[in-house]
Amino acid sequence: MPLLELKNITRYFKSGQVRTEVLKGIDLTVEKGDFLSIMGPSGSGKSTLLNIIGCLDRPSSGSYYLVERQVEKLGDGKLAEIRNQFIGFVFQGFHLLDDLNAQENVELPLIYRGIGSKERRKSAMEALEAVGLSHRRKHRPFQLSGGEKQRVAIARALAGNPEMILADEPTGALDSKNGQNIMDIFTKLNEERGITIVQVTHEEHIAKQSHRILHLFDGEVANEGEIEESIR
Numbered sequence: 001m002p003l004l005e006l007k008n009i010t011r012y013f014k015s016g017q018v019r020t021e022v023l024k025g026i027d028l029t030v031e032k033g034d035f036l037s038i039m040g041p042s043g044s045g046k047s048t049l050l051n052i053i054g055c056l057d058r059p060s061s062g063s064y065y066l067v068e069r070q071v072e073k074l075g076d077g078k079l080a081e082i083r084n085q086f087i088g089f090v091f092q093g094f095h096l097l098d099d100l101n102a103q104e105n106v107e108l109p110l111i112y113r114g115i116g117s118k119e120r121r122k123s124a125m126e127a128l129e130a131v132g133l134s135h136r137r138k139h140r141p142f143q144l145s146g147g148e149k150q151r152v153a154i155a156r157a158l159a160g161n162p163e164m165i166l167a168d169e170p171t172g173a174l175d176s177k178n179g180q181n182i183m184d185i186f187t188k189l190n191e192e193r194g195i196t197i198v199q200v201t202h203e204e205h206i207a208k209q210s211h212r213i214l215h216l217f218d219g220e221v222a223n224e225g226e227i228e229e230s231i232r
């Protein structure tokens with residue numbers, strides 16, 4: 001059984017009489033331990049697809065299995081639970097809370113899970129360690145560089161011990177050195193912990209470090225291919 005399977009997924013948005021079809025029948029299977037990049041021009045539906053994969057949004061039609069559950073049949077509460085339990089999110093703009101320091105930001109999703117303060121602190125410290133930022137734990141976002149902020153965001157995703165990390169243009173706001181640093185962390189998490197990673201990127205050299213690329217064009221899969229290990 002794959003980790004997730006999308007079958008003939010569509011998503012349209014309605015405003016007044018106008019109906020915009022954003023995803024037009026996407027089939028996608030992701031196995032546990034996969035490292036997939038979604039590429040495509042701006043507006044081709046990449047974020048819409050990632051949001052559906054992450055249970056932040058629902059398809060208009062089609063079926064979606066995630067860890068053997070048929071997602072489109074679940075209510076909002078159950079969906080939030082699955083999201084919380086299995087998925088860590090990383091966004092282009094980091095989405096850290098300005099008033100909290102790095103450690104508190106990392107602990108936040110664990111509070112929602114009802115985990116006690118001692119265990120929260122331990123998990124947060126381990127996660128910050130994994131991204132090389134233990135020494136910055138008391139810093140607030142404005143005291144961190146872009147690359148460091150993204151590493152805190154990855155630590156926050158990691159602290160919940162997710163099966164899968166979903167990242168929407170995680171290197172999009174970073175220079176190439178910091179972008180590469182993020183990719184090195186993803187590669188390590190994928191190889192050493194078997195965490196499944198699905199990332200959206202428009203950068204070829206970033207995508208090439210994953211194992212598979214799915215090209216979207218105008219809401220459809222234009223092509224899909226594997227990356228040979230030798231060129232990663």
Ligand SMILES: Nc1ncnc2c1ncn2[C@@H]1O[C@H](COP(=O)(O)OP(=O)(O)O)[C@@H](O)[C@H]1O
Nearest residue numbers: 013020022040041042043044045046047048049
């Ligand atoms: N909530 C929404 N309501 C209406 N249109 C939307 C909504 N979200 C996305 N779209 C439209 O769907 C298309 C694809 O958006 P998106 O998935 O964000 O593309 P990408 O991430 O590939 O740039 C765009 O034309 C966008 O305007």
Ligand SMILES: [Mg+2]
Nearest residue numbers: 046047048168
């Ligand atoms: Mg997008």
